[in-house]
Structures are given as structure tokens and as C-alpha cells.
Amino acid sequence: MTTAQPLIQARGLVKRFGDFTAVDGIDVEVRPGEAFGFLGPNGAGKSSTMRMIGCVSPPTAGELRILGMDPRRDGPAIRARLGVCPQLDNLDPELTVRENLTTYARYFGIPRRVAAQRAAELLDFVQLTERAGSKVEPLSGGMKRRLTIARALVNSPDLVLLDEPTTGLDPQARHLVWERLFRLKRQGVTLVLTTHYMDEAEQLCDRLVVMDGGRIVAEGSPRELIDRYSTREVVELRFVVDSQQDVAGKLDGIGERVEVLPDRILLYVADGDAAMAQVHGRALAPASVLVRRSGLEDVFLHLTGRTLVD
Amino acid sequence: MVGALLPRLVGLTAVARRSASVTERNIATLRSSYWVVLISGFLEPLLYLLSIGVGVGALIGELPLPDGSTVPYAAFVAPAMLAASAMSGALAETTFNFFAKMKFMKLYDGVLATPVRPFEIALGELGWAMARGVLYSAAFLGVMVAMELTTPTRALAAFPAAVLIGFAFGALGMAASTYMRSWQDFDLVGFVQFTLFLFSGTFVPAEAYPAVLRWLVEVTPLYRAVDLTRGITTGSGDWSLLLDVLYLLGVLVLGLVVAGRRMGRLLYR
Numbered sequence: 155m156t157t158a159q160p161l162i163q164a165r166g167l168v169k170r171f172g173d174f175t176a177v178d179g180i181d182v183e184v185r186p187g188e189a190f191g192f193l194g195p196n197g198a199g200k201s202s203t204m205r206m207i208g209c210v211s212p213p214t215a216g217e218l219r220i221l222g223m224d225p226r227r228d229g230p231a232i233r234a235r236l237g238v239c240p241q242l243d244n245l246d247p248e249l250t251v252r253e254n255l256t257t258y259a260r261y262f263g264i265p266r267r268v269a270a271q272r273a274a275e276l277l278d279f280v281q282l283t284e285r286a287g288s289k290v291e292p293l294s295g296g297m298k299r300r301l302t303i304a305r306a307l308v309n310s311p312d313l314v315l316l317d318e319p320t321t322g323l324d325p326q327a328r329h330l331v332w333e334r335l336f337r338l339k340r341q342g343v344t345l346v347l348t349t350h351y352m353d354e355a356e357q358l359c360d361r362l363v364v365m366d367g368g369r370i371v372a373e374g375s376p377r378e379l380i381d382r383y384s385t386r387e388v389v390e391l392r393f394v395v396d397s398q399q400d401v402a403g404k405l406d407g408i409g410e411r412v413e414v415l416p417d418r419i420l421l422y423v424a425d426g427d428a429a430m431a432q433v434h435g436r437a438l439a440p441a442s443v444l445v446r447r448s449g450l451e452d453v454f455l456h457l458t459g460r461t462l463v464d
Numbered sequence: 465m466v467g468a469l470l471p472r473l474v475g476l477t478a479v480a481r482r483s484a485s486v487t488e489r490n491i492a493t494l495r496s497s498y499w500v501v502l503i504s505g506f507l508e509p510l511l512y513l514l515s516i517g518v519g520v521g522a523l524i525g526e527l528p529l530p531d532g533s534t535v536p537y538a539a540f541v542a543p544a545m546l547a548a549s550a551m552s553g554a555l556a557e558t559t560f561n562f563f564a565k566m567k568f569m570k571l572y573d574g575v576l577a578t579p580v581r582p583f584e585i586a587l588g589e590l591g592w593a594m595a596r597g598v599l600y601s602a603a604f605l606g607v608m609v610a611m612e613l614t615t616p617t618r619a620l621a622a623f624p625a626a627v628l629i630g631f632a633f634g635a636l637g638m639a640a641s642t643y644m645r646s647w648q649d650f651d652l653v654g655f656v657q658f659t660l661f662l663f664s665g666t667f668v669p670a671e672a673y674p675a676v677l678r679w680l681v682e683v684t685p686l687y688r689a690v691d692l693t694r695g696i697t698t699g700s701g702d703w704s705l706l707l708d709v710l711y712l713l714g715v716l717v718l719g720l721v722v723a724g725r726r727m728g729r730l731l732y733r
Contacts, residue, residue, distance in 0.1 A: 171733075210576050210732055230579035238577040244570040248493040257492055260485040261578035309578075
């Protein structure tokens with residue numbers, strides 16, 4: 155797998171809008187068949203990167219090759235093989251659910267008969283067959299998202315770009331989307347997604363980069379990143395409002411690291427229960443305690459000093 | 465020779481195919497309610513023709529044409545209404561509707577993620593705008609023949625001219641729309657359109673204006689369009705018709721190029 159030619163290859167990729175630098179010299183390589191994630195808070199440069207990869211935003215500087223081609227010159231040829239699910243649904247409000255797929259297929263030059271067949275299969279795949287004749291407007295957020303994903307698959311793409319595929323969806327709708335994306339992944343479709351949800355990245359991504367302020371601050375598989383930048387367990391302590399700063403000083407020496415957030419204190423430790431024993435030994439009485447496994451959220455906090463979703 | 469030409473030809477068919485897919489999208493949106501829009505667009509020039517051409521025309525009688533011949537006032541006004549309706553049909557589609565698709569429906573953001581390019585969207589939308597304009601023009605020419613304001617042969621010759629007029633104004637409207645910031649700006653479009661409608665030699669021969677004003681009128685696109693249709697339907701045209709055609713072709717190409725470029729700049733951010 156590693157010897158195959160990368161589908162996306164970026165070197166020193168930069169995107170500026172006037173004085174603002176959205177993407178500040180990133181190196182990325184995505185290989186066939188993998189699910190690759192861009193993780194970061196809003197404004198980290200994820201969407202700008204995705205738009206450049208989607209060949210709808212010319213890079214300001216740096217090198218970018220998609221499917222072995224140059225986006226500046228081969229835009230239409232590259233886009234013919236991409237499936238794009240943008241951050242905001244831009245479905246056609248004047249068409250029905252089914253027509254949204256068949257019309258979109260025509261933009262790719264897919265013959266009408268094939269388009270109709272493909273639309274039927276995809277509606278089935280995203281469980282919207284019953285709504286095929288409906289307009290887009292009355293659909294729920296989750297249904298629109300699924301339709302947008304189906305639309306991104308209409309040309310049987312080699313590479314699917316998903317910009318925050320589940321942002322704004324309720325938990326049930328998110329799980330349905332994840333489950334469908336997971337199926338795609340199993341079929342060998344290469345997925346590139348952005349997210350600021352840790353659980354999404356952990357569930358779907360084989361490999362990811364953590365972005366902050368237009369730069370890549372870490373790269374690896376979710377497991378590697380957690381091992382490298384965090385401890386095995388985390389103890390979350392909540393104290394009475396305003397007493398946090400005083401308490402934080404008294405926690406020195408417990409575990410590897412102490413992180414003070416506005417609403418809670420995090421202790422990075424190898425063994426959560428042992429750490430709690432120490433906390434109680436120092437006569438501290440938190441209002442609530444939660445011992446959990448380390449996750450990507452902790453990696454992000456460690457790397458940037460900030461939480462992901464504010 | 466063929467080897468060098470073939471990729472270009474394939475490129476051209478791809479452009480045509482992708483543009484057609486944009487037109488097709490609009491056909492798919494056709495719903496029964498659209499006929500209301502179509503009928504109002506057809507009735508408007510007809511009402512002008514009946515009220516002013518026939519009504520006011522009864523008071524005016526005959527009018528001299530540049531070539532010395534005279535025609536009834538209604539026959540003078542009718543070709544101008546033909547040109548004006550080709551203009552307004554094309555503008556309606558390429559200003560309001562185009563702007564709504566671009567800015568509010570975010571339709572083209574989705575289209576641009578496919579192989580279709582901005583210029584091809586412009587071309588496809590223009591093709592659609594023309595489908596509407598062509599219907600208006602054909603119907604109106606039919607009315608002109610029925611009212612004996614022109615002959616069937618001349619009406620046939622005037623048809624492609626009306627199509628060209630629609631294309632030129634459609635391209636112009638699309639280019640203008642890319643500069644619009646909000647709906648307020650469209651008031652300006654409406655104002656310009658109405659001014660053109662009143663003063664492009666539509667109801668009064670441009671020769672009646674003072675020299676400076678006349679010169680100004682004669683360089684505006686609707687004047688050239690009226691000159692073209694009137695020359696054909698009254699059979700009074702001369703070499704200046706060729707100038708009209710070249711002028712309108714120029715407007716068409718310019719409008720399309722500007723629209724395609726501006727869309728690229730607005731959408732490929």
C-alpha cells in the first residue's frame with residue numbers, strides 16, 4: 155500500500171486571502187484506500203485545504219498534485235474523479251431528491267440511463283428511496299447530509315472529500331452517516347475528511363493530521379497520536395466555581411501533567427484510580443470525578459493548549 | 465494536421481456537452497407554474513403593441529422610414545417590441561434568476577465541484593435563457609404576421625435576428641449580474657432596461673432626436689437591435705443591418721467572456 159502512488163501530494167501548500175494566511179505551508183500525503191483526516195478547530199485551515207484539493211481554490215504557493223495531476227492545469231480531469239461533500243449542503247432546492255442525483259450525474263457526462271440507475275442505487279445506499287420524489291427543503295438535516303454524500307458518489311469517485319460530514323447533526327443522524335462512510339471505506343474508497351469531532355476522527359480515520367492556525371502540528375494514526383502526546387488515562391476533576399486555581403497548585407506531582415480548563419481540571423496519569431487516591435490523600439474534595447481513557451481531544455489540548463470545540 | 469486538430473475538437477465537444485448539462489438542469493426544474501411566467505413574458509410586448517402601436521397609431525397614421533418608404537405606425541412599433549421582448553426575456557433569466565442561483569442557492573458551488581467550468585455554466589445558462597427568448601420571439605412574430613404587420617418570409621428572416629438579440633442581451637445581463645452586490649442593484653438594471661425600451665427608436669424614430677442625443681441612442685444595444693428587426697420586418701434595411709449583426713455578436717462574445725471570468729474569480733476563491 156505504501157508503495158502505491160499517493161492520491162494527494164502537497165508540499166509547502168499555502169493559501170492566503172489578502173493579508174490572512176489560511177493555510178501556512180503544509181505537507182500532506184494521502185495514499186489509495188486510506189481514510190485520512192484533517193482535525194482541528196474552526197479556522198484551522200481545514201476547509202481551505204479541502205477546497206484546494208477539490209480544485210475549486212487555486213493554491214497561493216507550494217506544490218499540489220491530485221491523482222498525479224496538476225490542479226492548475228487539469229482541474230476538470232481531476233474533478234471528474236472526485237466526490238465532494240462540502241461543509242454546507244448546496245443541494246439544488248428546485249429539484250427533487252432523485253433529480254438532485256441524476257442532474258448532478260449529467261454534469262459528469264454520465265448517460266441518462268446510467269444516471270437513473272446510479273441514483274436509485276445511491277438513494278438505497280443512503281436510505282432515502284422513500285423520499286426520492288420529495289423536494290429538498292422539507293428534508294431533515296441528516297437526510298440532506300446523506301443526500302449530499304450520495305451526490306458526491308454519483309460519479310463513482312476514486313477519492314471522496316468530506317468537509318465536516320456530521321457537523322450540526324443529532325447523535326442518531328451522525329451514527330447513520332458514520333456507518334455509511336464506514337461501508338464506503340470497506341469498499342476501498344479513499345476518504346479524506348475534516349472534522350472537529352474527536353470521536354469522528356477516532357472512528358473513521360486510519361491516519362490524520364492535527365491542524366492549528368493553518369499549520370500541521372502532529373501527524374499519525376489516532377492511536378499513535380494518543381500514545382505519543384498523552385497518557386493512558388485522564389482524571390477529570392470539577393471543583394466548586396472559582397476555587398480551581400487554588401486547587402490546581404495543590405495537585406503538583408500527581409501524574410505527568412495538569413491541565414486547568416475553565417470548568418474542570420485534567421490530570422494526565424497512567425493509572426486513574428491510583429491518582430485519585432493521591433488526590434484524596436491531599437485532603438482535596440472535588441465536586442465530581444471522572445476517570446477515562448485518553449483520546450484525541452487530549453492530544454489536541456496538549457499540542458495547542460486549547461480545547462477543540464468551544 | 466488532424467492530429468493537432470482532434471484534441472481541440474474533442475475539447476470543444478466537451479465544452480458543449482458540459483454547457484448542455486447546465487441547460488438540462490433548468491429543464492428539469494420546469495414545473496407547471498412556470499407557464500405563468502412564460503405567458504406574462506409573451507403578453508407584455510403584445511399589450512404594448514395593441515395599446516400604443518394600434519391605439520396611438522390610429523392617431524398617428526403613417527410614418528416615414530429612413531429609406532423613404534412609409535409604413536403604418538403599428539408596423540413601425542411591432543419590430544421594436546420584438547427586439548425589446550427578446551431583450552427582456554433574456555435579461556429576466558440572466559439577471560434575477562442567475563444572481564439567485566449564484567448567490568442564494570449556491571447552486572454553482574456544487575456544479576464547480578464537477579468537471580463543469582465557469583464559462584460553461586455561463587454558456588449553459590445563456591442557452592437556457594435563450595430557450596425562453598426564442599419562444600417569445602416566435603410567438604410574437606406569429607402575431608405580427610397575423611396582424612399583417614410583416615410578411616411570413618420577412619418574419620422567418622427576423623427570427624434568427626431576434627435570437628441573436630436575446631443571446632447578446634443575455635450575455636450582457638449575466639456579465640452585469642456578476643457585479644451585483646445585492647437585490648437593490650437590480651433596480652438599476654430595471655431602470656436602464658426601461659430607459660432603453662423608451663428611447664431606442666422604439667416608439668419614435670431616432671432621427672427625431674437632437675444630433676448629440678441621437679448619436680448616443682445609436683450606440684446603445686437595443687437601438688441596434690431595433691434597427692435590425694425593423695430593417696427586416698419592414699423590408700427597409702440596408703448595409704447597416706450588417707453593422708447591427710456585428711455589433712450584437714460583439715456584445716455577445718464580450719458578455720460571455722466577462723461573465724465567465726468574473727464567475728471564475730467569484731467562485732474559485
